[in-house]
Amino acid sequence: MTAERAPRWGSTLDSVVVYAQGAVCRRLARGSVPPDGRVRVTGLPRSVDPGSLRARVLSAPGVRVTEARVDVEAEPLDTGTPDALRREVERLSDEYAAAQGRRDRQLGLIEEVRALRPVPSARKREDPHRRTPVDAWLELADFVDERLTGLHTRLVELEEALRRVEHEFTVATDRLSRASTDAPSAHVDTTVSAVLTLDGTGDAETVVEGEVELELEYGVPGAVWVPAYRLTHRQGDDTGHLVLRASVAQRTGEDWSGVRIGLATADLRRRTDLPRLRSLRIGRRQPAPAPSGWREPPAGLADLFTGYDAAGPRPAATAAPVAVGAGSASGPLPPPPPAPLGYGGPATAHPVPGGADGAAPDDRAQPVRSRPGGRPRTGGRSFAGSPGAMAPAAPGRAAPPPPPSSSPPPSSSPAPAPAVGPPQPSGAELDYAALVLCGPDEQGGRRGRLFPGSPFDAVAAEYRRRAEAVAALPLPGHAVRPRESAGSFDHRFDATARADIPSDGTWHTISVGEIPVGLRTEYLCVPSMEQTVYATLVLSNATDQALLAGPVEVTVDDDFLLTAALPTLAPGGVRRVGLGPAEGVRVTRRTNLRESASGLRGNTTVLDHRVHVELANRLARPVTVEVHERVPVTSEPDVRIEERADWTAPEDGAGPEDHAPGTRVWRVNLPAGGTAALDGGYEIRIPAGKALVGGNRRS
Incomplete structure (x- = not known):
């Protein structure tokens, strides 16, 4: 059974942890495992980060996930797919263009009539001047005035219609921009799923017949949050209630409906991979050992394409299918991404990853499977990559490659010497599920070799770019971003109830929970400056977490009093919140x-x-x-x-x-x-x- 024929499991979004920028989503799926252990879990958003996918089994002891990768399928939709809001915007756009054209034509007619004036006929030098009747001048002036009056009346009607259509078009465009992005495209149905391989360490029959519950975890961009508070107090009491709220905006491509929300101040983009410490040896230099799991390119690799080259140039195709994941859809190809660094160069023979065209005998006996999230399981063997200096990449992400070129760029500096030693791969080059075999049309020694890449990287990058636009939203009044107020410490707050946050890119306020704080009422005055007594609330943080800076709405005796700015309150800290003059x-x-x-x-x-x-x-x-x-x-x-x-x-x-x-x-x-x-x-x-x-x- 292939991945395309693998059973599809539906999933539900259970919880989301929103960080300073970005979020980590957790989905649950349940179903029966087929004999080969391959399943496809659907429901992932289009903006998912493929390198952040993690999967684990919850309810079946002895069953584990041995492979997890993100797969995208696309197919054209029927013509009757409803897309009312987008069609309304297109209709109003056409009406606006037509109204603007009618207005412009009316302005042209007005200019033509306004340019009417009497022109004397040509005369010879010896001919005397001829008198023009005054009645002709007056008739022409009356005609121009009457004509301009009618044209200007019509112009007022056209401009009013243009303003009305422009207002409707602006409102519809704003509704479309604020609409949830958790909606299918008007022409192509795209399904993002996680292809998992399950393996059991115990009885095989238990794996096949039993029902398994899976947990998927992945990261998405396009989510931000800022804290807010509501303080309720009654005069004469030394107690009060401080409720932590959060303003959350997300445009991740999926609506968060009935999910548990967690709020964290940590930076989701901070790298957490450990550095590789290399040993230093004192003594005579020894050649570096050949890395296991790699081999030299097979002899005569270029001769495999001799027949293809002899057939002549390939005829130009008018349209090419777009391969997306396991499915396909017809349409124009997006612009190809820059080719990443490959395994081996065109002029030198370096090891390439073992594949179908031959590998070391000891490597064939132990196939390499990738862990969830794109990390390969090496089984104790060391791997190496292409030669030369390579920037380290985050796990599951490719390092930014240089653009390919057939000839080296002109430069006054001498070319750097080739690196000595075994090739050093990046994290993307070890992600075997993302390697692509270059076809015969590739140039520069790339034909017939494996390179990291994905046919839908350009489309996914566009989705992520749109999602990250929420970081530029203007903040609410007195709001401070959590990374600025948290300092060098990271905190997490979990909401007590489930919440709904649509993917529309606007602020939505949710209640997180009540925070126990010490509260007492004190009166303060500085009579040398002003002979007025002010009432204040003295807040003391009695928890082990800091209260982040943000707006606080103060309600006294069930009456809203004011909105103040609460600074960051460390554990055990004390701050005053002014309530205004005390007339008593x-x-x-x-x-x-x-x-x-x-x-x-x-x-x-x-x-x-x-x-x-x-x-x-x-x-x-x-x-x-x-x-x-x-x-x-x-x-x-x-x-x-x-x-x-x-x-x-x-x-x-x-x-x-x-x-x-x-x-x-x-x-x-x-x-x-x-x-x-x-x-x-x-x-x-x-x-x-x-x-x-x-x-x-x-x-």
Whole structure:
């Protein structure tokens, strides 16, 4: 049974983890395994990253996945396939072009009529001037005016019709651009599936007759998220509820309906492959051992195409079939991608991967199968690739190749010396499922050799380019991208309920869950700046995860109050969220300055500042008010400042915000309807010949 005839299993999307950019999707599939173990799981999106595919068996002990690869099938659709939105846009586009053409023709007629003017007939030099009747001039002017009046009236109607059609066309185009991308094409039905090979280590009958549940995991681009919060609080209570929400936008090509959503701040594109550490030996240099699993190209490889070359040039074809995965569809070929580096060069004989045309005897006995995600299983043998310097590629991805050319480009620098030693392959060159055998029309020594490539890379790249456009969406107000607010740490938040997010590239807000935070109400005032008391909520993060920066909607007593910007709150951190002025708490501040001289000869000026603050609580509950004052700070050795008050300096790191130098704090507990008076002050002693900048008197 081939891959095309393998049984098809339907799959359902179960969970999605959205990263800073991109997402990892998890699908579940169930079915009976055929005797040969080959199955095809459908439902994957077109923008899937083939190198990220992973598969494992959940419910059948002793059964494992030995091969997993992405396959694409395409076939033309029937003419009756509904595509109402796209057809509406095409119809309105034609109407808009027709209306614009009618308007332009009307403008042309107006210009023609406006250009009408009397032209005198040609006369000879000896002929006298002839008089033109005035009635003829007036009749021509009346004709032009009457004609222009009718044309302008018609022009107004055409411009109004053009504006109406343009508005309808703009609305339809916007609806089409915002529509979900989880819809089939209007002409071609494309099916993306995962071809899996299952193998059992136990009884073979159990594998064939039993029902197996599979889990597929793959990465897709085109998904972003930013955090948001909703804070609910009741006055007089020291408790509240902070709900974490997330604004998610995705254009991955599939609608997320009823899936579990996870949100992570990690970078999905960060490479996680381990570096290869090579040993250093001291002693006489020895030749590198020949890599196993590779062999020299067979002798006379070029003679295999002698008959093909003798037949003459191939006739040009008007249309060629497009091979996509295991299926095919008729249509023009897309532009070919640049040819990657192959196994071996045209002028040197280097090893190529063992294939159908011969391999080492010990290699035929142990066939190489690729692991899920495109990683080959080498079975303990080392492999090598083409000679020369090669940039390392991510697992399952080919390194960017240079464009092929029949002649070397002109360069003033000498050509680099060929690399010495065994060839070093990249990760894409070891992905045997993605290797393509070059045909007889290839040039430059590529004929009859295996090279990494895929017939649908160009189409998949276009889907991924469209999906990644969501990264340029404007952010909601006060929103911060998770990579900027998370710093060097990565966090993950899992939603408590399933959610629906269509693939339309717009922001959708979902609720993630409630976060336990410490919450208390405090009142803050700085009477030296403004004699107003402000109510604040002091948030303390009591969890082991950071609260990322984002907008927070504050609701007090079931009434929406404001939307504030919450900064990143580390575990154990404390932040204030302002609620606005508190009309029920009053503050009054009065100051007094007395200047005198002291010392044996009066050579010291004493500036005695007195501060008197009165607080009044008109609320029906006790409150805690924090009063901020500030005393001068000096760096002069002959200037002394002596404080006379019961205020205290804020401790470093104890408060929810940073304080300026010289800040002093009073914390007063006021009962319901109570008052309090605070007295403080300080003395500034300066030499008599000096004065404070701006004058000695201070408020």
